[in-house]
Amino acid sequence: MIDSPSILCRASNVVCERNQRTLFSDLSFRLERGQILHLKGPNGSGKTTLLRILAGLFIDYDGEIEWQKDHGLIYAGHQYAVQGQLTPLENISFILSLQGIAVARDEIYRALADFGLEDTRFSLCRELSEGQRKRVTLCRLKLIKQSVWLLDEPYSALDEAGAALLSRLCEQHLKDGGGLVMTSHQAIPIAHSIHTLELQPCF
Amino acid sequence: MFLSVLNRELRIAARSPGEWLQPLCFLLIVMTLFPLGIGPSPELLAMLAPALIWITALMAVLLSVDRLFRDDFEDGTLEQLVLSSGPVWLNSLAKVGAHWLFTGLPIVCLSPFLCIMMNLSSQWMPKIALSLLLGTPILSLLAALGGALTVGLRQGSALLPVIIMPLMIPVLILATQAIASPASGHAYFLWLGALLSFSLTFLPLAIAASLKVAVSR
Numbered sequence: 361m362i363d364s365p366s367i368l369c370r371a372s373n374v375v376c377e378r379n380q381r382t383l384f385s386d387l388s389f390r391l392e393r394g395q396i397l398h399l400k401g402p403n404g405s406g407k408t409t410l411l412r413i414l415a416g417l418f419i420d421y422d423g424e425i426e427w428q429k430d431h432g433l434i435y436a437g438h439q440y441a442v443q444g445q446l447t448p449l450e451n452i453s454f455i456l457s458l459q460g461i462a463v464a465r466d467e468i469y470r471a472l473a474d475f476g477l478e479d480t481r482f483s484l485c486r487e488l489s490e491g492q493r494k495r496v497t498l499c500r501l502k503l504i505k506q507s508v509w510l511l512d513e514p515y516s517a518l519d520e521a522g523a524a525l526l527s528r529l530c531e532q533h534l535k536d537g538g539g540l541v542m543t544s545h546q547a548i549p550i551a552h553s554i555h556t557l558e559l560q561p562c563f
Numbered sequence: 564m565f566l567s568v569l570n571r572e573l574r575i576a577a578r579s580p581g582e583w584l585q586p587l588c589f590l591l592i593v594m595t596l597f598p599l600g601i602g603p604s605p606e607l608l609a610m611l612a613p614a615l616i617w618i619t620a621l622m623a624v625l626l627s628v629d630r631l632f633r634d635d636f637e638d639g640t641l642e643q644l645v646l647s648s649g650p651v652w653l654n655s656l657a658k659v660g661a662h663w664l665f666t667g668l669p670i671v672c673l674s675p676f677l678c679i680m681m682n683l684s685s686q687w688m689p690k691i692a693l694s695l696l697l698g699t700p701i702l703s704l705l706a707a708l709g710g711a712l713t714v715g716l717r718q719g720s721a722l723l724p725v726i727i728m729p730l731m732i733p734v735l736i737l738a739t740q741a742i743a744s745p746a747s748g749h750a751y752f753l754w755l756g757a758l759l760s761f762s763l764t765f766l767p768l769a770i771a772a773s774l775k776v777a778v779s780r
Contacts, residue, residue: 412779415642415646417645417646417778417779419779420779433646435642435646437639437642438639439637439638440638440639441638441639441642441643442638443575443635444638445578446571446574450571453567454568454571457564457567458643458654460564460647484578
């Protein structure tokens with residue numbers, strides 16, 4: 361049980377093995393409100409797995425992960441969860457409805473416009489470019505309010521303007537007292553102190 | 564939430580007609596080939612017809628189910644479905660419902676036409692249609708369970724019929740018996756209905772559990 365209200369998540373001695381290989385062992389860290397945790401490490405060091413463990417998608421690990429009572433999660437993984445046969449609007453309102461949130465169509469259109477997608481309003485997502493689909497998936501960061509964001513390589517496939525936009529959203533989220541865990545191979549362009557968690561491959 | 568999943572599935576299906584027309588075309592083609600293969604004996608054809616219609620319908624449902632969860636698995640929607648705030652079984656049920664609306668229901672609607680093709684007199688039509696109406700939702704649910712179990716596997720589509728076919732056999736037996744038995748067919752229809760309510764109650768839970776396993780690979 362987490363006693364301090366400023367801590368969103370505390371992980372102690374997390375061990376994970378996959379395919380007879382230890383990805384990480386005795387990993388301990390915590391995530392506080394207004395904090396970025398940058399998961400770093402070479403390919404195959406288990407960054408995505410750790411993120412999936414935090415999201416609750418991967419349960420085959422040892423150790424303890426505690427959460428603040430009223431925490432909510434947004435998980436944006438490698439896969440965009442953008443269905444090609446639907447328009448951006450339909451995709452976003454579906455993701456929102458999965459979270460039990462109903463948002464007015466105009467508000468979604470505004471979020472899409474912020475992400476530079478106003479011209480693609482009536483096109484199907486399979487006609488969009490990789491970067492545009494990434495923008496569609498990131499739109500939910502603007503529309504859903506949750507205290508913890510788990511982002512897997514959020515800057516990949518984004519152009520400069522998209523990256524700047526994402527950074528602004530993250531900064532606002534941190535200012536509002538949210539927590540952020542992200543993997544990224546590049547330095548994170550967010551004007552905020554960044555805590556780095558280095559994952560070393562162990563053999 | 565149930566409705567929004569259903570709505571999404573129906574939209575996707577409406578925009579990719581090839582996906583759901585394929586099993587129906589398969590059904591029609593096979594049913595056209597039977598009279599040609601069996602030969603010009605109307606009596607023999609009429610005798611075999613209920614079983615042939617049912618077996619072909621079963622194959623058509625199997626054929627259609629491979630993609631049911633695969634697209635969502637590959638594009639990450641399944642992860643979001645599992646992480647959603649609502650119960651996963653309800654969302655799975657919505658997906659199965661949409662699948663039935665685009666495969667089972669058309670088969671039911673086509674069944675009078677199939678009866679004509681197989682030289683069955685019109686008194687058979689309601690029985691066959693009713694057996695399909697009660698039976699195809701069970702087939703959809705079972706096939707969805709197979710789809711959910713194999714979605715995470717690379718060679719899953721080869722495994723699917725092997726897993727699911729044995730589970731479909733009771734449905735086939737009950738349905739063909741219900742059609743074949745003259746007066747006491749009622750009991751078989753009741754059994755079929757019981758099987759349907761049983762499947763509707765428990766299979767969504769099994770599908771949800773399988774999807775969770777598939778996602779947390």
